Amino acid sequence: MxxxxxxxxxxxxxxxxxxxxxxxxxxxxxxxxxxxxxxxxxxxxxxxxxxxxxxxxxxxxxxxxxxxxxxxxxxxxxxxxxxxxxxxxxxxxxxxxxxxxxxxxxxxxxxxxxNDARGIRSRAKVMAAIADLHLNDNTYVNWISLACGAAVPVLKTLHSAKLKSQKFTLLLIDNDRQSLMFSRGLATQYGLVEGHHFQLLMRNLFDRLIVSDKLVQELGEQSAELVDGLGIFEYFTQPQAVHFIRHALRLVKPGGVLIISNMLKTSPQIDFALRCIGWTMIYPRTLFELREIILAAGINLQNVTVTLPSDGVYAVMEINVTE
Known part of the structure; x- marks a missing residue:
């Protein structure tokens, strides 16, 4: 398989x-x-x-x-x-x-x-589609967003879920205070209430989810239906990426999902993004390389779906945790 x-x-x-x-x-x-x-x-x-x-x-x-x-x-x-x-x-x-x-x-x-701008927007739409299924299948959903940044895709998805009267809690985790403050303002604009709908947590994932499992210990195993690391995964080396998946999956409840993405080596304007604009160091990968990371993390490939938007920038991986 x-x-x-x-x-x-x-x-x-x-x-x-x-x-x-x-x-x-x-x-x-x-x-x-x-x-x-x-x-x-x-x-x-x-x-x-x-x-x-x-x-x-x-x-x-x-x-x-x-x-x-x-x-x-x-x-x-x-x-x-x-x-x-x-x-x-x-x-x-x-x-x-x-x-x-x-x-x-x-x-x-x-x-x-x-094309990279379009890719950022399309990977958010992929995550929204995956999250929407889980939000509609459950009466109550916990969502943990790892390295959430400004949390725009997450909050947009939950904003529409709120309109459908879904119940959820959102934990936004990042090590950048400015980004967390911005996400707080955005969540509040969407009508979400801190302490009720969402919480902020300032943590460094390298320390707490890669070189150790301190974040898993802090939050508790199987504490969320949805966990995403949409914007962070491609910043990890291959060994770091394996540790990240192993630890992040421990946060996911059976029946839940981990959503991550990685820029593809075949992204059509990758040289423009990295050497003209000068985006920071990332690890673009092939589908084969992503497959190797998933296998090294001990994941059954049957539990993984990779979505490829037509712009060709990102692969979005949906790792399902079976009951």
């Missing part, structure tokens, strides 16, 4: 947008030039004399990309690699970035049309 693969296509804000083809052509051209020259390095962030974060370009393609896109530059300097950077991708029509800068006419199309 091998991995069950599911192919899905979602509508997206970029579908019928003016100039979509021109923007994609522009980004694909940069991506191809980077593919052709593997020596071109990603930009880096440094602190100037005033302690401000600035960008240092290490290739001409990157410099040209940022030059007339002030919002993109602010986003890269002030928000990447924090989870708050994803807000602009999840809400590309927002007037301002979370850091306060105004979205400009040259930057916005990239947040709308870049």
């Amino acid at each position: 091998d991995l069950a693969i599911k192919h899905v296509t979602y509508s997206d804000i970029s579908d019928n947008w003016p100039l979509k083809d021109q923007v994609l052509e522009q980004i694909n051209d940069i991506n191809q030039q980077l593919v052709n020259d593997p020596t071109l390095e990603a930009p880096e962030i440094f602190l100037d004399n005033q302690g401000m974060r600035r960008i240092r370009y290490r290739n001409k393609l990157s410099e040209q990309a940022f030059r007339f896109r002030p919002a993109l530059e602010e986003w890269r300097c002030q928000l990447v690699p924090t989870a708050l950077a994803l807000w602009a991708v999840q809400h590309p029509l927002a007037v301002r970035l979370i850091s306060g800068g105004e979205m400009d006419l040259n930057s916005r199309p990239w947040f709308i049309h870049a």
Whole structure:
């Protein structure tokens, strides 16, 4: 028995947008030039004399990309690699970035049309579809979101669940205080009440879910129907990823599910994302590599479904815990 693969296509804000083809052509051209020259390095962030974060370009393609896109530059300097950077991708029509800068006419199309931006939005839709089944199948659901960041996909899913009168509790865990504070504000905007619908917990997953199982001991085995690590899994090395799955699965009740995702090595604009924009270090993987991690974690492949959105950016893995 091998991995069950599911192919899905979602509508997206970029579908019928003016100039979509021109923007994609522009980004694909940069991506191809980077593919052709593997020596071109990603930009880096440094602190100037005033302690401000600035960008240092290490290739001409990157410099040209940022030059007339002030919002993109602010986003890269002030928000990447924090989870708050994803807000602009999840809400590309927002007037301002979370850091306060105004979205400009040259930057916005990239947040709308870049394939990686679309991939962030589609992986959230996959998680929402999986979570929705569990929310509707149970009268009461506990959800633990590991390295939740701003928790946008989780809160959007639960917001619609609340409208269906479902009962749930949500535990948002992250080691970044700023992201947790933002998720608190967002949850409150959605009408969720802290202490009743949701709780925040500041914890470092490396310490407590990889090199040890302290988080499992703290929260209790089989304490949630839904556990997700949607945005964190691809930051782990192969051995770390195995430990993460083993420990995270212990939090899941029988009949529940662990949802994780990983960027694919075949992601169409991966060089643009990593070496033009300079997204932080991740471990893109092939389906075979993901399969090897799942097997090394002692998971029966029969319990795993991998969903592949048509944009080709992410594989979303659904690991079911059997009764």
